[in-house]
Each structure stands twice: as C-alpha cells, then as structure tokens.
Amino acid sequence: MTIEFRDVHASYNADIPILKGVSFTVEDGEFVAFVGTNGAGKSTTMRLVNGLLKPESGEVLVDGVPTTQLKTSELARRVGFLFQNPDNQICCNTVREELLFSFRALGALDAEAERRVDEIIAEFAFNPDDDPFLLNRGTRQLLALASTIVVAPPVIVLDEPTTGLDFRECVKVMDIIRHLHENGTTVIMVCHDMEVVADFAERVIVMSDGCVVDQGPTFEVLRNRHTLKAANLVPPQIVDISLGLNMMRPDLEGTLVATANTLNEMELAIATAVGKPEAASSVPTYAPTAPGAEDALVEGGAR
Amino acid sequence: MNGFLEYVPGTSLMHRLNPIVKLLGAIVFAVACFFSSNLVFxxxxxxxxxxxxxxxxxxxxxxxxxxxxxxxxLLLAIIQILFTPSGDALVVLPWGYIGTGSLIAALTTVVRLEAAAIPLFLTFYVTKVSDMTNAAVKVLHVPYKYAFTFSLTVHFIPVFLNDMKGIMESQTARGVEFDQVGIIKKIGLIMPLCVPLLVSSVRKTNSAAIAAEVRGFNLRTRASGFKQYPFAAFDVVALLAVVALLVVAIIL
Structure with a gap:
C-alpha cells in the first residue's frame, strides 16, 4: 500500500502553518524513518497519514485514494497508528479486552478475531487477564503495539515507539516491528534515536521547519553532514567516526568505511581500519543479529 | 490563543487589577445578576x-x-417556556400554556446566565492562577493548602481537556467513529474513555502531590510568598462599582 504526499500544507491554527508544501512517497513494503527536531512537522505528517488531520491544500493519498474521501474507520483498517503515549490508547480492563477492542472499534469482532487475539497474546507472552493500567511502561507500550497490529493493517505508523523504554524493551519493540516489516507491512516511523533509525530504516526523510529537506537511503542521508547540521541533527556516533576516519585516511576512500550500508558493516570496517577487527564483536547494537548483541541481550535478560 | 481558562498575558486595566478585586468583583457581579429579574438591568x-x-x-x-x-x-429556557405559564396566553398546551411572561422569563434566564458567567471566566484569562492563590493566602488569609488545591484544580482543567483530546484521537485512529454517529451513541463511545482519563488524572495528581511534597509544600506559610498585592486606587473604585451594581440589583 503506497502513501503519497503531494505538496501538502497543514496547520492546527490558520495563523501558524505547520507543514509548508511537503511531498514524498512511501512505497509498498518500505521501512521509512522521519527525523527532525521537535516542531519540525513529523508528528503532524503522521496525523495526516491516518486522517486525524486533513490537509489545507495538496493531497495525501493512501493507496491512491485521498484521505479526505475516506472515513476514519476505513483509514484505520489500512493504517495502524502507534502513539507515543500508550496510556491514551489503552481503555479496557484486561489485556484480552484491550486487544479485542481493536476489532470492536472496526466492527469486525468475530470468531476469527478471537483466534487472532489468542495468537497475539501467545506471541507477546501476555497474561490475558492482566489489568493493562497496572503493567509497567514498556509492557503497556508493547500492548499498545499489539493492539495496533492485531488487526493486521498493511501500513503501520509509529510515533516515537521507543520513547521511555529501556534497551531491553526497545529491542523487543523494534524486533517485532522488524518482523512485521519482513512480512510485508509498510512501516513509517518517527524517531529521535538516530541509532534506532540507522539500525532499522531503509530510507530516511529529514524534516525541518515544516519542509522535507532531504530524503534517501538511510546511510546516504546520515552521511550528509551538511543537511543534518541544517536540520539540527547529529548522526549516530559510529557514522560520525566513519566520516572522520574517511577524512583523515584518504586510503580508505571507496572501502566499507565510506560505503557501508549497515551498522554492522560499519563497525567491522572501522575496527579493521584501526587494526582491531576483533573489537567489532564487542559493540552491541539494537539489531539482535549484530555482533555482541546476543551477549548483551542475555546479560540484560531479554532472551 | 491559549487553552481553556489559561492565562493570556496583557497590560489592560483588567490585567492590572488586584487578583482579589478581580475574583471578588466577578463573584459580586454574578450575585448581582441573580438578585435582579429586571431584563433591562x-x-x-x-x-x-x-x-x-x-x-x-x-x-x-x-x-x-x-x-x-x-x-x-437554552435548555433551561425551554423548560421554563413549557412549564411556567404566565402572562397573556400565546399557545395553549395540554398541561397549560405558553404566555408572554414565560417568554420573558426564559429570555431573562438566558441573559442572566450569560452576564453572570462572563466575568467569572474572564478572571482566569486575565489573572495568573499563582497570583490568585498567593493573593488569597496573603490578603484573605486563606490556608495555603486550600488555595493551592483550588489553583491546581484550575490548572488541571486544560491539562485534562488535552488528555481527553489525545485519548479520543488515539481511539479515532483505531477506528472509533466519534464524528459519524448520533449524540446518544457518541456518549456511549466516550464513556469508556473516561477510564484512561481517570487513570491519567490520578497519576498526574499523584505526581503533582509528590512534587509539591518534595519541594516543601507543608513548610509553606502566609509569610513565604515574597510578592505583595497592595490595593491601588482603581482597585477600590472597581470594587465600589461592583458593590454599587449589587445595590442597584437589590433595589430593582
């Protein structure tokens, strides 16, 4: 399912424009991250995707249909939305009821829905009778994510999904999102954590002052110091190190230090460049497949 | 523009009045509105x-x-029109009639409520809640914990309204159609959302209480506030003016 913005202008108050002509396309099955400082217009962009906000001018197309022509419930079937604060989303007395509520809201509560809820409860290892309001912050966030994905929307929008989570919870949430993406779900994520962005996103869209200032493959954008500086962003430290190393060592031109497209590759390239390839294995990242990550997760009790 | 009941900075005469004068003035103004049934007044x-x-x-x-x-x-006015027959009959009903007196009484109710409400609400838009609290403690000798409770209640109104908006948006994103159904169904949809609102209210109130406690809430006395709230000449004039309005209302 494709999401397309065509010269979108939007605001909450006519006197203060928030989005000033935003255009981009998110293709079916992509994992796109939106980065930018607070007030850049990222969350407003997300609200336009699922129709919570309608554009003042321009068009937001979900699978080719303008959001202005779709009811919110129709959009909710197509676009799942995970808010930053799970407490706004949770409204039922048990975990099971909360998951079933997602189907009830869409008018799709049937035997198949019950089966799907049981499946999700098993997958997330929830206790179905737990009171959601008594769960810890990380588990509430997981429950909010579960109740978003339980109805299997083809597009999922995540507004800062890792805010307030510790490393272990963050890995768990992002692991589930990665799994969804691998199974064909289009993922659009707003995130301030550039390490998470570098680790998971295939493409990055940089926003500043209500405009898209850069977009492209993740590492191509993260290496663009000029644009990131203009948007008041700092790339992940490892990207910064690779850029510095590349400047100091012309002999590394064209090697993985300059061209790596994953954090794992970059770690290995930097460690090799400084003559310590074995050092790469001790650097954990969010990706469970990264060298050292398994150890870190076992130590942290996530596995 | 700020949110509901949130202070809007300014330099107008209303902004510069003593907080106590504004509060008492608004209350006396409202009382005056309820003392009189004279529509012209x-x-x-x-x-x-x-x-x-x-x-x-x-x-x-x-x-x-x-x-x-x-x-x-309007709701009160309709009840008044239908159930308090007075004056010349205009429409005969099975249980009485709608008279000219009923219409005037209904109009009086609407005008009275509008007139009484405006200064009360205006007070919050032109006075910082902290000033209102401190002045109540300093000038009226209200115990700080009661004044603080009042200010916290007022402070939380826009906060809870924002929370409710966030909760409704979250549920809209899940497919709940708040804007597509009738008023009865809408109330039915909103009622379950009171649970997360209640939970977040209790959490926020608890956090606020702990934060106040660790900042020495119980140590605060009337002498703790450094800001003074002296009465200027125009404060006295304003207060006399509303008292005069109350006297006129009583006479009429």
Missing amino acids: LACMLVLALAMAASCGMMKPTIGLMKAVFAFS
Whole structure:
C-alpha cells in the first residue's frame, strides 16, 4: 500500500502553518524513518497519514485514494497508528479486552478475531487477564503495539515507539516491528534515536521547519553532514567516526568505511581500519543479529 | 490563543487589577445578576461584561464561552417556556400554556446566565492562577493548602481537556467513529474513555502531590510568598462599582 504526499500544507491554527508544501512517497513494503527536531512537522505528517488531520491544500493519498474521501474507520483498517503515549490508547480492563477492542472499534469482532487475539497474546507472552493500567511502561507500550497490529493493517505508523523504554524493551519493540516489516507491512516511523533509525530504516526523510529537506537511503542521508547540521541533527556516533576516519585516511576512500550500508558493516570496517577487527564483536547494537548483541541481550535478560 | 481558562498575558486595566478585586468583583457581579429579574438591568450587565471582555482583548474566548453557556441556558429556557405559564396566553398546551411572561422569563434566564458567567471566566484569562492563590493566602488569609488545591484544580482543567483530546484521537485512529454517529451513541463511545482519563488524572495528581511534597509544600506559610498585592486606587473604585451594581440589583 503506497502513501503519497503531494505538496501538502497543514496547520492546527490558520495563523501558524505547520507543514509548508511537503511531498514524498512511501512505497509498498518500505521501512521509512522521519527525523527532525521537535516542531519540525513529523508528528503532524503522521496525523495526516491516518486522517486525524486533513490537509489545507495538496493531497495525501493512501493507496491512491485521498484521505479526505475516506472515513476514519476505513483509514484505520489500512493504517495502524502507534502513539507515543500508550496510556491514551489503552481503555479496557484486561489485556484480552484491550486487544479485542481493536476489532470492536472496526466492527469486525468475530470468531476469527478471537483466534487472532489468542495468537497475539501467545506471541507477546501476555497474561490475558492482566489489568493493562497496572503493567509497567514498556509492557503497556508493547500492548499498545499489539493492539495496533492485531488487526493486521498493511501500513503501520509509529510515533516515537521507543520513547521511555529501556534497551531491553526497545529491542523487543523494534524486533517485532522488524518482523512485521519482513512480512510485508509498510512501516513509517518517527524517531529521535538516530541509532534506532540507522539500525532499522531503509530510507530516511529529514524534516525541518515544516519542509522535507532531504530524503534517501538511510546511510546516504546520515552521511550528509551538511543537511543534518541544517536540520539540527547529529548522526549516530559510529557514522560520525566513519566520516572522520574517511577524512583523515584518504586510503580508505571507496572501502566499507565510506560505503557501508549497515551498522554492522560499519563497525567491522572501522575496527579493521584501526587494526582491531576483533573489537567489532564487542559493540552491541539494537539489531539482535549484530555482533555482541546476543551477549548483551542475555546479560540484560531479554532472551 | 491559549487553552481553556489559561492565562493570556496583557497590560489592560483588567490585567492590572488586584487578583482579589478581580475574583471578588466577578463573584459580586454574578450575585448581582441573580438578585435582579429586571431584563433591562440584566441586558446592561451583559453589555458591561462584554465591554470588560473587549477591554482586555478577550472577545474570542468570551464568544466561545457564550456559545457554551447559551446551549445550557437554552435548555433551561425551554423548560421554563413549557412549564411556567404566565402572562397573556400565546399557545395553549395540554398541561397549560405558553404566555408572554414565560417568554420573558426564559429570555431573562438566558441573559442572566450569560452576564453572570462572563466575568467569572474572564478572571482566569486575565489573572495568573499563582497570583490568585498567593493573593488569597496573603490578603484573605486563606490556608495555603486550600488555595493551592483550588489553583491546581484550575490548572488541571486544560491539562485534562488535552488528555481527553489525545485519548479520543488515539481511539479515532483505531477506528472509533466519534464524528459519524448520533449524540446518544457518541456518549456511549466516550464513556469508556473516561477510564484512561481517570487513570491519567490520578497519576498526574499523584505526581503533582509528590512534587509539591518534595519541594516543601507543608513548610509553606502566609509569610513565604515574597510578592505583595497592595490595593491601588482603581482597585477600590472597581470594587465600589461592583458593590454599587449589587445595590442597584437589590433595589430593582
């Protein structure tokens, strides 16, 4: 399912424009991250995707249909939305009821829905009778994510999904999102954590002052110091190190230090460049497949 | 524009009045509106209240407030028209009649409620809640914990409204159609959302209480506030003016 913005202008108050002509396309099955400082217009962009906000001018197309022509419930079937604060989303007395509520809201509560809820409860290892309001912050966030994905929307929008989570919870949430993406779900994520962005996103869209200032493959954008500086962003430290190393060592031109497209590759390239390839294995990242990550997760009790 | 009941900075006369004068003045003004049933007097009070709103640049929120009060007072007015027959009969009903007196009484109710509500609400838009609390403690000798409770209650109104908005948006994103159904169904949809609102309110109140406690809430006395709230000449004039209005209302 494709999401397309065509010269979108939007605001909450006519006197203060928030989005000033935003255009981009998110293709079916992509994992796109939106980065930018607070007030850049990222969350407003997300609200336009699922129709919570309608554009003042321009068009937001979900699978080719303008959001202005779709009811919110129709959009909710197509676009799942995970808010930053799970407490706004949770409204039922048990975990099971909360998951079933997602189907009830869409008018799709049937035997198949019950089966799907049981499946999700098993997958997330929830206790179905737990009171959601008594769960810890990380588990509430997981429950909010579960109740978003339980109805299997083809597009999922995540507004800062890792805010307030510790490393272990963050890995768990992002692991589930990665799994969804691998199974064909289009993922659009707003995130301030550039390490998470570098680790998971295939493409990055940089926003500043209500405009898209850069977009492209993740590492191509993260290496663009000029644009990131203009948007008041700092790339992940490892990207910064690779850029510095590349400047100091012309002999590394064209090697993985300059061209790596994953954090794992970059770690290995930097460690090799400084003559310590074995050092790469001790650097954990969010990706469970990264060298050292398994150890870190076992130590942290996530596995 | 700020949120509901949130202070809007300004330099108007209303902004500069002593917080106690504003609070007492608004209360006396409202009492005056309820003392009189003279429609002309109440219309004058409404015009005066609107003039006060215009003088401090608060017409936009005042019109919003008037719409909300009108919806409520209209309900009362309809009941009054249907069930309190008085004056010359205009329409005969199976249980009585609608008379000229009923219509005038209904109109009086609407004008009275509008006139009484405006200064009360205006007080919050032109006074910092902290000033209102501190002045109540300093000048009226209200115990700080009661004044603080009042200020916290007022402070939380826009916070809870924002929370409710966030909760409704979250549920809309899940497919709940708040905007597509009738009023009864809408109430049915909103009621379950009171649970997360209640939970977040309790959490916020608890956090606020702990934060106040660790900042020495219980140590605070009347002498703790450094800011003084002296009465200026125009404060006295303003207070005398509203008292005069109350006297006129009683006489009429």
